[in-house]
Each structure stands twice: as C-alpha cells, then as structure tokens.
Amino acid sequence: xxxxxxxxxxxxxxxxxxxxxxxxxxxxxxxxxxxxxxxxxxxxxxxxxxxxxxxxxxxxxxxxxxxxxxxxxxxxxxxxxxxxxxxxxxxxxxxxxxxxxxxxxxxxxxxxxxxxxxxxxxxxx
Numbered sequence: 001x002x003x004x005x006x007x008x009x010x011x012x013x014x015x016x017x018x019x020x021x022x023x024x025x026x027x028x029x030x031x032x033x034x035x036x037x038x039x040x041x042x043x044x045x046x047x048x049x050x051x052x053x054x055x056x057x058x059x060x061x062x063x064x065x066x067x068x069x070x071x072x073x074x075x076x077x078x079x080x081x082x083x084x085x086x087x088x089x090x091x092x093x094x095x096x097x098x099x100x101x102x103x104x105x106x107x108x109x110x111x112x113x114x115x116x117x118x119x120x121x122x123x124x125x
Contacts, residue, residue, distance in 0.1 A: 005110035075099035
C-alpha cells in the first residue's frame with residue numbers, strides 16, 4: 001500500500017501539472033493501492049474548500065482514508081522527540097503522517113523527502 005502525501009495529491013489534482021502526471025504514472029506502474037491519512041484529507045480539503053473547487057472535493061472524498069490512532073499518536077511523539085534530540089526540527093504533521101505509514105507498513109510517496117528521511121522505519125516510495 002502506498003500512502004500519498006498531500007503535496008503529491010495536490011500535483012495529481014492539478015490538471016496542468018507535469019509533476020502530477022508523472023506521479024500518477026509512477027503509482028500506476030507500481031500496481032499498488034493508494035490511501036491517504038485523515039490528516040492529509042484535512043490538508044487537501046482545507047485548500048479545496050478555501051478555493052471552492054467542488055468537483056475535486058467530491059473526487060477526494062472517494063479516496064481510501066486511514067485514520068490517525070492512539071498508536072500513531074504515541075509513535076509520532078517519539079519520532080518528533082528523537083528528531084529534536086538530533087537537532088532537527090520536523091513539522092509535527094509530518095511526524096504524524098510518518099507514524100501512520102510506519103505502523104501499517106505503508107510506503108510514503110512524497111515530494112518532500114527531506115521532511116521524512118530521518119524517520120527510522122519509514123519506507124519512502
């Protein structure tokens with residue numbers, strides 16, 4: 001299973017994005033199912049509601065979504081603390097998304113690899 005990060009989904013939804021087209025081809029070649037976290041869903045819907053693109057809202061709501069759980073909260077807190085001890089400040093939401101992927105054995109597809117490379121146990125796609 002491939003967990004698609006918000007930045008990738010934004011590019012895919014942008015019909016004029018070559019980067020998005022490339023991302024879709026990569027996903028199709030992998031032959032794996034994709035999912036979002038409830039956190040990514042919030043991020044993408046916030047942008048779509050803000051810019052009132054109702055057609056895309058309906059499409060996004062059809063995607064598979066994995067909820068953020070207590071186990072994910074515990075792991076994301078540990079990941080964030082470990083990063084801070086190494087002197088790295090990581091966005092909290094990225095630690096939370098990484099925890100969801102790690103706990104479920106998902107590969108994370110993101111264009112912001114530098115946000116996620118320091119998380120032990122995370123497989124980037």
